[in-house]
Structures are given as C-alpha cells and as structure tokens.
C-alpha cells in the first residue's frame with residue numbers, strides 16, 4: 001500500500017548510525033562464578049559494535065577532535081593500537097567519513113587486523129622486536145609507534161589520535177561508563193576493579209564513581225611480574241593480558257583515584273576466562289578473565305563487607321584472540 005498521509009504507523013525505534021550503538025551496555029551478575037556472599041557485577045563491554053570497551057574512547061576522541069577543530073572534515077586519521085582501539089577508530093572513522101590507518105605490533109592477533117580492514121581501514125602490522133605472538137611488550141608498542149610517526153611526518157593534515165596521551169579517552173568513561181555503572185547499581189557499589197592499558201577506562205570511571213561516593217574502593221589489576229602501579233620492578237614483561245600491562249605507568253594514570261593495586265597471574269586469567277565460558281556462557285578475552293579473577297580475590301580477601309557488590313569490566317570478545325598462541 002502507498003505511504004499516504006491517511007496511513008497510521010506505530011512509534012519507531014531506529015538508530016541513525018552504528019555510533020548510536022556505542023555504550024549503554026548491560027550490567028551482568030556473575031552469580032554462577034561467584035554465588036555469594038556479595039556479588040560480582042560485570043559491564044558487558046564486548047557488546048559494543050566492534051566488540052570492545054575501546055569503541056567508547058574511539059568515538060569520544062574523534063568526536064571531540066572534530067568539535068575542537070583538530071580533526072578537519074575528511075582528513076586522514078592514524079593511531080597506534082593493540083587492536084581494540086584500532087577497530088574502534090576504524091568503524092567510527094568510516095561512519096564519520098575519514099580514511100584510517102592503524103599501526104599494530106604483529107604480536108597482536110591477526111583477527112584484529114582483519115576487522116580493521118573490514119571497516120575499510122589500512123592496518124600495518126609491525127614486526128615484533130622483543131615479544132612473541134600473543135605476548136606484546138612495551139618495546140613492540142614502541143616499534144609500532146615509530147612506524148606511525150613516519151606516516152605522520154609525511155602526511156599533511158593527518159590527525160594522530162594518540163590514545164595514551166589524549167584526555168578525551170578518559171572523558172568517554174567519566175561521561176558515560178561511570179554514570180552507567182552508578183545508575184545500574186542504584187549507587188550500591190563497594191568496589192570497582194579493572195586492568196589498565198592507557199588507563200582511560202579505569203581513571204575516567206573511577207573519577208566519576210569517587211565523586212559520587214569517595215568510599216568506593218577503586219582497584220587496579222596488573223599482570224603478575226609487571227606491577228608498575230604497585231611500584232614493583234618488572235620481572236615478567238611477557239604476559240597474556242593483551243591490551244594491558246605495558247610495564248610503564250600510563251601517562252593518563254592518576255594515583256588520586258586508586259585505592260590499591262592487585263596482581264593476577266596468567267594462569268588465573270586463563271582459569272577465569274574459561275570459567276566465564278563454561279559457567280556464564282560468555283566467550284571473552286584475557287583481561288576480562290583477569291578482571292573477574294581479581295574481583296574474586298578481592299571478595300575473598302576480607303577487605304570488603306561480606307555482602308559487597310564488586311563491579312568490573314568484560315572488556316572484549318574472545319573472538320579477537322588466536323587460541324593457537326598458547
């Protein structure tokens with residue numbers, strides 16, 4: 001039938017673009033892994049459009065760069081990435097109408113590069129100088145940064161996102177992730193625990209939560225042997241927590257919002273990655289396993305009230321990893 005003015009339609013529910021699908025992720029109780037007392041409540045960041053928490057910072061950094069005039073219409077964009085940030089930048093750049101180049105250590109999984117290419121971006125995989133596939137070190141990230149710098153130097157008007165030094169990275173979480181968590185728990189949160197890559201998600205979320213209630217315990221999760229926030233010497237730069245634990249205090253980190261740091265071993269991260277699959281039906285990456293392992297350790301530590309609610313992040317989907325690495 002023709003669309004006439006007499007036709008009656010119901011209310012619509014249509015998103016204008018994939019950008020409207022970023023954030024507002026559900027908060028899920030992991031009651032099968034931790035039946036109590038207390039609760040682990042996990043933010044389903046793997047449900048973001050490109051499968052990770054970094055979609056939030058990608059949009060925030062590009063949106064504000066455009067508003068602030070640092071990203072010109074149609075100008076090229078470049079970023080150094082361990083994969084997740086690059087996937088986010090690639091799809092947000094595509095929708096905003098910018099050509100995107102990513103440099104990434106070849107030690108990060110090829111699935112990430114494939115996704116970036118799927119969004120029409122270019123991904124240069126930079127050979128590793130120190131680590132091995134699945135274990136990416138600071139020196140490997142530095143090599144990917146040097147490769148990006150060469151492109152930046154020879155490309156006029158290119159916008160370098162620079163997630164490690166960009167305050168609009170934290171802002172995504174201070175403006176959205178933190179408020180979402182506070183609203184979803186009705187303000188009942190005893191602790192928030194999370195790994196650090198750039199520290200954008202930890203710092204932005206903790207800043208908001210601490211402003212609502214300074215008693216919320218904000219706990220950093222670090223790979224055992226690469227505990228720089230805890231002030232320890234790095235004895236194990238190679239670990240499985242891809243996208244986090246680079247063996248250096250991130251530029252965006254803020255000790256003011258942290259109460260304590262905990263460590264998680266590769267074995268613990270793998271154990272909880274597997275339990276997330278077999279008990280909760282969630283196929284996720286290693287930092288999600290690490291976050292849940294840390295939440296369990298914190299609940300067992302006796303440092304919180306017995307019925308404490310601990311919030312953490314399920315950072316990305318397991319589909320971003322090569323199981324063949326191990």
Ligand SMILES: Cc1ncc(COP(=O)(O)O)c(C=O)c1O
Pocket residue numbers: 052054082084085195196197198199200201202242243244285287288315316
């Ligand atoms: C899998 C994974 N987990 C955690 C993080 C940490 O996020 P942030 O950079 O906000 O500290 C990242 C960052 O890339 C990541 O890729």
